[in-house]
Amino acid sequence: MNLVIREALLAFRRAPLLSALSVTTIAFSLFVVGLFGLVAVNLQQALRDVAERVEIVAYLLPGAPIETITLAEKDIEAFPEVQAAAYVSEDQALDRARAELVEFRDVLQELERNPLPASIEVKLKPRFRDVEHVNEVAERLRGFGFVDDVRFGRDWVANVDRLRQIAAAVGLVVGAAFAVVAIIIIGTTIRMAVLQRSREIAIMRLVGATDGFVRRPFLLQGALKGMLGGLAAVALSYGAYALINRWLIHAEFFSREQAVAIVGFGMLIGFFGSAASVGRHLRRI
Amino acid sequence: MIKFTNVFKAFPKGGLALKDVSFHIAKGEFVFLTGHSGAGKSTVLKLVYAEEPVTSGEVRVSGFTLADARRRDIPKLRRRLGIVFQDFRLLEDRTAEENVAFALEVTGARRASIPARVMRVLTQVGLAAKAHAYPRELSGGEQQRVAIARALVNEPTVLLADEPTGNLDERATRGVFQLLRDINASGTAVVMATHDLDLVRQAPYRVIELQEGALVYDSAVDEPRDQAASP
Incomplete structure (x- = not known):
């Protein structure tokens, strides 16, 4: 085994330029994929934030008995789609209005009678925050006798959806396209590395090396190059992220798992790219 | 040891490289394979070390029947052979010692045994003093000696040499040829393809001559050369 490692590392020393080129190519290919991934991650996050605000409000008829409402609140919370339901009394509504609508504070201060209805605010579980489920839950809320009206941003929900x-x-499409391009480019550089050593491969076979023996250092070397390229790609992506975050907009970086996945993807491409190139080469000689 | 029976070999683009070639080389023999360039000498050797498949007929080498040898058997066959070429085929970025050791490493030899075995063959070919030299620092004759050492280190039963002196001056040629004779004297069969007739005349070894892919003369079977009806 340590012979395999030695031969794999020897290739870096013997062809430093070509090795550096392979690693750089892998790094930049994955960097492009990574940049796209960053956009995707941030878009998803933004949409999640928006979806977070999807809320259904059931306004209640005045004078509905509080016991009934409390019971109904429990029922609503038991809906499979519902994450939380909160009762907001008339007074709480008014307090909130006073706090939030500063411009109208004076008007609200001088009210003799509270014009605001009580309500139940319903928040759905993340995976139910789409048009159909919002509609369904709204419909069910309307079925309660003490509910006067149900509101939610219908268009808003549809748009987010x-x-x-x-x-x-x-x-999916762009990500896959980038990944395919990366695989092709990386495969080509690895193939160059194999061709560069074709004389050596021929000699190895002449003195009785098995195909497996010839192949193993290349596989290890491919995986190593892929890993280095992946690490460099994550570093480059982090640099891009830091710049964007500082100068443009607040953004999110990859989670640890996603960063590991990029490096792993690089390793896999390196490994299988080498396997394909060496395999093809060995079949020809 | 090496047995060709009615062997035909077609060129990939049509035509025959070998036509109905049969011969038998015994253990410990020294055989010259002669003929003009393109006569089929290299093809015979390539069939022996399974670089190319037989088109029809049978080639048996050291217990292997090459027609049904699977790809993964080829390394096993080659470990029983030593192969030497006109262009040496050394790895330029490894020293003489490393080139020889390489042949042991790829066959999975015990690591501890490698340095001693390498030094033994380098001494045998007279290059112990240049073990740490790179091929570019060696003369042609010396490079060929390294290649021969590499071929010998696995203790083959047959040494195949394809024009081993083709790139060498007269002095180096004599040296390399003498080395091959010494190797043969110690029991290893040697099959040497060459078109250097001076060399062939110098030694009393068996001669197999090919002409356009056909075996036209075998000194082990045919009349002595002078009376043979060959050009």
Whole structure:
């Protein structure tokens, strides 16, 4: 085994330029994928933030008995789609209005009678925050006798929904395209490395090396180059993220798992790219 | 040891490289394979070390029947052979010692045994003093000696040499040839392809001559050369 490691490392020393070129190519290919991934991650995050605000408000008829409402609140919380339901009394509504609507504070101060209705604010679980489920829950809320009216941003919900679908579709297609381009470019550089050593491979085979023996150092070397390229890509992405975060907009970076996935992806491409190149080469000689 | 029976070999683009070639080389023999360039000498050797498949007929080498040798058997066959080429085929970025050791390493030899075995063959070919030299620092004759040492280090039963003196001056040629004779004297069969007839005349070894892919003369079977009806 340590012979394999030695031969794999020897290739870096023997062809430093070509090795550096492979690593750089892998790094930049994955960097492009990574940049795109950053956009996707941040878009998802932004949409999640927006979706977070999807809320259904059921306004209650005046004079509904509080016991009934408390019971109903429990029922609503038991809906499978519902994450939380909160009762907001008339007084709480007024307090909130006073706090939030500073411009109208004077008007609100001088009211003799509270014009605001009590309400139940319903928040859905993340995976139910789409048009159909919002509609469904709203419909069920209307069924309660003490509910006067149900409001939610219908268009808003529909838009977020559509945006999310577009983002997912574009993400999949563009991400896959970038990944394929990266694989092709990386495969080509690895192939160059194999061809550069074709004389050596021929000699190895002449003196009785098995295909496996010839292949192993290349696989290890490919995986190593892929890993280095992946690490460099994550570093480059972090640099880009730091710049954007500082000068443009507040952004999110990859989670640890996503960063590891990029490095792992690099390793896999390096490994399988080498396997394909060496395999093809060995079949020809 | 090496047995060709009615061997045909077609060129990939049509035509025959070998036509109905049969011969048998016994253990410990020294055989010259002669003929003009393109006569099929290299093809015979390539069939022996399984670089190319036989088109029809049978080639048996050291217990292997090459027609049904699978790809993964080829390394096992090659470990029983030593192969030397006109262009040496050394790895330029490794020293003489490393080039020889390489042949042991790829066959999975015990690591501890490698340095001693390498020094033994380098001494045998007279290059112990240049073990740490790179091929570019060696003369042609010396490079060929390294290649021969590499071929010998696995203790082959047959040494195949394809024009081993083709790139060497007269002095180096004599030296390398003498080395091959010494190797043969210690029991290893040697099959040497060459078109250097002076060399062939110098030694009383068996001669197999090829012409356009056909075996036209075998001194082990045919009349002595002078009376043979060959050009």
